[in-house]
Amino acid sequence: MLRIEYAYWLIAAFLFYTAWRNVGERQLARATFWALLGLLFAGGDLVLAQQKAGNILPAQVAGCMVIALALLAPRLRRQAHPETASASARVASAQRLGHKLFVPALLIPLVTLLVALFGEHLSVGAYALFAKPQMTLTGLTLACAIALFAAARVAQAPLRQGLSEGRRLLDAIGWAALLPLLLAALGEVFTQSGVGAAISALAQMILPEGNAFLCLLVFSLGMVLFTVIMGNAFAAFPVMMAGIGLPLLVQRYGANPAILGSMGMLCGYCGTLLTPMAADYNLVPAALLELRNPYGVIRAQAWSAASIFIATFVIMWLLVFR
Amino acid sequence: MNYWPLLGVAVIVIGSALRFNAVPVVVCAALVSGLLAGLHPADLLALLGKSFVSSRMLLMFVLTLPAIGLLEHAGLREHAQQWMSRMRGFTLARLLIGYLFIREVLAMFGLTGVAGAAQTVRPLLAPMGEAAAEKIKPDLSDAERDEVRAVAAATDNIGRFFGEDVFIALGAVLLIQGFYAQHGIDLTPLAIALWALPTAIAAFVIQSVRVWLFQRRLQRRAALARVEAEA
Secondary structure (H helix, E strand, C coil): CECHHHHHHHHHHHHHHHHHHHHHCCCHHHHHHHHHHHHHHHHHHHHHHHHHCCCCHHHHHHHHHHHHHHHHHHHCCCCCCCCCCCHHHHHHHHHHHHHHHHHHHHHHHHHHHHHHHHHHHCEECCEECECCCCHHHHHHHHHHHHHHHHHHHHHCCCHHHHHHHHHHHHHHHHHHHHHHHHHHHHHHHHHHCCHHHHHHHHHHHHCCCCCHHHHHHHHHHHHHHHHHHHCCHHHHHHHHHHHHHHHHHHCCCCCCHHHHHHHHHHHHHHHHCCCCCCHHHHHHHHHHCCCCCCCHHHHHHHHHHHHHHHHHHHHHHHHCCC | CCCHHHHHHHHHHHHHHCCCCHHHHHHHHHHHHHHHCCCCHHHHHHHHHHHHHCCHHHHHHHHHHHHHHHHHHCCHHHHHHHHHHCCCCCCHHHHHHHHHHHHHHHHHCCCCCCCCHHHHHHHHHHHHHHHHHHHHCCCCCHHHHHHHHHHHHHHHHHHHHHHHCCCCCCHHHHHHHHHHHHCCCCCCHHHHHHCCHHHHHHHHHHHHHHHHHHHHHHHHHHHHHHHHHHC
């Protein structure tokens, strides 16, 4: 049976491979970073199992490793490896292969979707092919493996090259890869240490009792505001969710969690369009395009962001309490 | 009520305002709010470690990198650029709306990296947009030229942002799933991704209308200039 744990082991193996290649290039900080992360991925299930059994030592070791990752992250300069094929070779290959290049990439969502929809019914004899928990992600793992084979076939390159190209991309992403993971963990720590409770107490001071609409409005505007301040909707999400989304909207007013999460996040994205803190999306393009006004892109986006926010909020309001 | 743990949020705000590396800032915020809540350091470490390993699913996108890397090696990005340059000769609105559509659909399928400010907007969309705008108003002012470029960059951002949330393996959907899972609510990524579709459609319609209004504004200005020139 294919289980999500195999995916974590696969990721761990890929992280160790990346670490090993970096050792070869004498990038020791980077090598240590990926190796530590690989250990956390390989040992994660042990940590959770031991924690359940009452032994928190492995979890403490994992906590120390997270702190070590945080200390290493600023030393990882984002330095793109040179492309492995020359520009002219890539253009020639693009002309030769055409739309075929999209096929392996599209296989990833396609196979994932098929497993998510029909995975339950797939079995060999009485032996189910996919374990129930996290079936979509198990499907994604399978899809990535299939896509890698397909890509190697289309590009007429050995599989080994896929690994080394993947490692090139991972190094280019660097510490930013860790951010969503850490922010999800932060949400949990915020809840456990009462940040969520403090925010919801503050919110309840200003919000009239029993008014779900106002509560939703404060949540959505809070997502926009925090995203504008921090420049990242992912960072705003755990704060607003632990403070207002989960305790008030979901648990008290019975909001649908899937709709609230998805559309709440999108409200945050509207904030990203408005803030100079999201430099990658708003200031860097203005510089690249040599605009006289560094905030020109934000100005061009402002009314779109406001309109998309209003549309999202209205749709959410109509659907979330059903 | 103990309000001190809220300082953890302040750590993130200050850290990002000072442009510190986000990874240590986030870990600091977790430690600060945990300590101010009166958690024992040993328990706090365990909490941090446990929360981190239970969010491992958020790194799933790493598994897509070997296939995507191989395709980029074989010219995936170059092909996307060639494909988009076929829109040369379109009117300004049709060009930008066509690009918005392609960008959003590609993002929905997880291909956010094949287009972007550096990959497609600067080399392709902005110059093509300016050429299309010159057909409407041959004497484009510098401010108008800037506006065309800015609208091109905005269109790229909007297509990417509101498409990527529909893809199940990227950060947003999994962050939402991971957050709920840690609080005992089990959702499938598909159930979350599906609810990003209404906004994806709304964003496409809204940006298309705005692009069309922008084109009409240019056309009016050009007509006005012609009338003045004749008079």
